Amino acid sequence: MAKKQFKAESKRLLNLMINSIYTHREIFLRELISNASDAMDKIYYKALTDESIAFNPNDYYIKITADKENRILTISDTGIGMTREELDDNLGVIAKSGSLTFKEENEIKDGYDIIGQFGVGFYSAFMVADEVTVITKSFDRDQAYKWYSKGADGYRIQEWEKDSYGTDIILKIKEKNEEEDYDQFLEIYRLKAIIKKYSDFIRYPIKMDFTSRRLKEGSEDEYEEFTEEQTVNTMVPIWKKNKNELSPEDYENFYSEKRYGFDKPLKHIHIKAEGAVSYNAILFIPEKMPFDFYTREYEKGLELYSSGVLIMNKCPDLLPDFFSFVKGMVDSDDLSLNISREMLQHDRQLKIIAKNIKNRIKSELSNMLKDEREKYEEFYKSFGRQLKYGIYEGFGMNKEMLQDLLLFYSSREKKMVTLSEYVGQMPEDQKYIYYAAGDSIERIDKMPQAELITDKGYEILYFTEDVDEFAIRMLMNYQEKEFKSVSSGDLGIDSDTDKENQDLEEKDQELFDYMKNVLGDKVKDVRASRRLKNHPVCLANDGDLTIEMEKILNAMPTEQKIKAERILEINHSHQVFQSLREAFANDKEKLDLYTHLLYNQALMIEGLPLDDPLEFSNDICSIMK
Ligand code: ADP
Numbered sequence: 001m002a003k004k005q006f007k008a009e010s011k012r013l014l015n016l017m018i019n020s021i022y023t024h025r026e027i028f029l030r031e032l033i034s035n036a037s038d039a040m041d042k043i044y045y046k047a048l049t050d051e052s053i054a055f056n057p058n059d060y061y062i063k064i065t066a067d068k069e070n071r072i073l074t075i076s077d078t079g080i081g082m083t084r085e086e087l088d089d090n091l092g093v094i095a096k097s098g099s100l101t102f103k104e105e106n107e108i109k110d111g112y113d114i115i116g117q118f119g120v121g122f123y124s125a126f127m128v129a130d131e132v133t134v135i136t137k138s139f140d141r142d143q144a145y146k147w148y149s150k151g152a153d154g155y156r157i158q159e160w161e162k163d164s165y166g167t168d169i170i171l172k173i174k175e176k177n178e179e180e181d182y183d184q185f186l187e188i189y190r191l192k193a194i195i196k197k198y199s200d201f202i203r204y205p206i207k208m209d210f211t212s213r214r215l216k217e218g219s220e221d222e223y224e225e226f227t228e229e230q231t232v233n234t235m236v237p238i239w240k241k242n243k244n245e246l247s248p249e250d251y252e253n254f255y256s257e258k259r260y261g262f263d264k265p266l267k268h269i270h271i272k273a274e275g276a277v278s279y280n281a282i283l284f285i286p287e288k289m290p291f292d293f294y295t296r297e298y299e300k301g302l303e304l305y306s307s308g309v310l311i312m313n314k315c316p317d318l319l320p321d322f323f324s325f326v327k328g329m330v331d332s333d334d335l336s337l338n339i340s341r342e343m344l345q346h347d348r349q350l351k352i353i354a355k356n357i358k359n360r361i362k363s364e365l366s367n368m369l370k371d372e373r374e375k376y377e378e379f380y381k382s383f384g385r386q387l388k389y390g391i392y393e394g395f396g397m398n399k400e401m402l403q404d405l406l407l408f409y410s411s412r413e414k415k416m417v418t419l420s421e422y423v424g425q426m427p428e429d430q431k432y433i434y435y436a437a438g439d440s441i442e443r444i445d446k447m448p449q450a451e452l453i454t455d456k457g458y459e460i461l462y463f464t465e466d467v468d469e470f471a472i473r474m475l476m477n478y479q480e481k482e483f484k485s486v487s488s489g490d491l492g493i494d495s496d497t498d499k500e501n502q503d504l505e506e507k508d509q510e511l512f513d514y515m516k517n518v519l520g521d522k523v524k525d526v527r528a529s530r531r532l533k534n535h536p537v538c539l540a541n542d543g544d545l546t547i548e549m550e551k552i553l554n555a556m557p558t559e560q561k562i563k564a565e566r567i568l569e570i571n572h573s574h575q576v577f578q579s580l581r582e583a584f585a586n587d588k589e590k591l592d593l594y595t596h597l598l599y600n601q602a603l604m605i606e607g608l609p610l611d612d613p614l615e616f617s618n619d620i621c622s623i624m625k
Pocket of ligand 1: 077
């Protein structure tokens with residue numbers, strides 16, 4: 001039988017994992033038990049819904065045996081088993097679809113969070129074992145197989161004998177060394193403690209044999225050894241327990257055991273609902289964003305159980321897109337076991353559950369924002385963008401649900417504020433909620449367009465994510481205050497410059513017209529600025545489309561490029577304006593040069609590419625001459 005190589009990436013990952021990723025080696029057991037339980041869920045469900053499969057609830061259990069002498073630990077399940085192909089597919093490739101590349105780009109900070117993102121739970125066996133053997137028989141095949149591997153250099157699969165379907169995972173436990181006492185993983189009481197800690201809530205019995213001594217019958221001093229099988233886990237699923245029986249650690253363990261994520265959840269929500277529809281749910285708000293969260297591959301959804309039987313791994317209909325980061329499960333006695341994917345979508349009960357869940361998540365987030373601001377900001381860093389997408393995608397339909405969960409950086413507070421905090425601080429004469437969009441806080445800080453508004457003492461919200469401005473457009477207003485970009489043509493502020501504007505002479509209008517002509521259709525107009533204080537020029541926009549939005553839309557891979565209506569604004573209290581006037585009167589060639597220079601400067605300040613950098617450079621040289 002030829003030995004198969006693990007795919008090259010897998011090899012590297014395997015080494016990496018064995019040597020560094022998991023901080024606690026003992027969790028290999030949780031991983032294997034979790035797999036066994038999943039395999040049993042699959043067959044259990046099949047047996048309940050397919051009459052051709054014999055069904056006896058007592059048939060479903062996990063058995064753990066330890067053979068100290070030979071250093072063998074076995075985890076057996078009566079689950080669905082694997083076919084030869086499944087063995088190859090499931091245990092032959094570790095890192096699927098470029099996840100390793102991701103790992104290399106992102107330094108592992110705290111070990112544990114990376115591994116679950118690959119689905120390599122099974123391989124954690126190599127943290128404690130030199131050799132791993134899997135003997136498995138699929139429920140619908142007659143032939144069983146043996147898979148064998150010594151770790152990174154590959155694996156073999158061969159035909160094998162096994163009576164009933166299910167899987168045995170057989171570990172040859174490593175020899176004890178200075179770093180780790182591997183012997184503990186052969187000690188029955190230690191194993192029991194590990195199971196209690198991580199896998200107590202597994203629905204199926206986890207059985208172990210305990211050997212102890214007792215007095216021989218009829219004897220007063222002679223003892224005999226006897227072995228007794230015990231179920232070590234409580235088996236009551238955590239969601240059926242009372243909240244007051246459970247500690248935060250219990251929820252955290254459940255989160256890891258279920259592989260919802262390898263971070264620690266930021267918050268758990270335990271719902272026990274009775275009434276129109278009865279259900280239990282445990283939901284988690286993760287701390288960290290899964291690495292594939294903003295990709296197409298990410299699948300939202302909650303696990304769905306019907307009377308304790310898992311019927312769907314990720315039921316998307318239970319979560320709105322804007323809460324797609326939520327993990328967890330729902331168990332209801334009111335759902336039919338045989339319900340199909342299509343039927344579920346129209347299921348009235350499910351709709352009610354989904355609605356309750358949505359409202360509950362919303363109120364938990366609101367409370368977190370109110371009572372645990374730091375935690376909320378942590379959450380918002382990871383998932384705030386998703387809330388904004390929610391506003392944008394729903395055409396404002398989810399406004400009521402989401403607007404008070406938004407945070408933006410404030411120019412005045414120098415930290416994140418809510419819209420309600422912003423409006424609460426508005427001076428009476430302020431009509432609009434002002435915002436400035438740009439790549440970063442530092443960059444927006446320097447935007448000349450904001451000068452007048454800052455001068456007025458008005459606060460500005462900084463929009464640094466590309467979705468921000470689009471989301472706000474959908475919102476349109478908040479507490480009847482409209483949003484206004486600091487770059488928009490009309491700021492709605494009466495300024496001192498208005499009076500000065502009247503001082504502008506008719507001749508100046510001719511000057512602006514001339515400059516507009518020089519620039520042609522690069523700009524819609526050249527005007528005296530009402531917002532600039534210290535800077536000589538800036539770009540503003542007329543119409544709905546801002547220059548920031550233009551940048552974002554044009555960065556998308558579409559053929560058609562769009563253009564905001566640009567206005568070149570000149571600060572007429574600036575010295576430069578005098579030079580323009582003089583050039584207009586005496587030297588038109590110079591005015592042409594100045595106009596181009598100012599326009600290019602405005603582009604640069606805006607972070608836009610110059611139409612012709614070489615020409616710009618030549619222009620600079622010619623004024624130096
Ligand atoms: P994950 O469970 O995260 O998908 P694993 O590496 O732990 O990743 O397992 C890979 C796959 O191997 C599982 O998804 C499952 O299909 C299969 N598998 C693992 N253990 C068992 C088992 N005891 N019985 C049946 N299938 C199993």
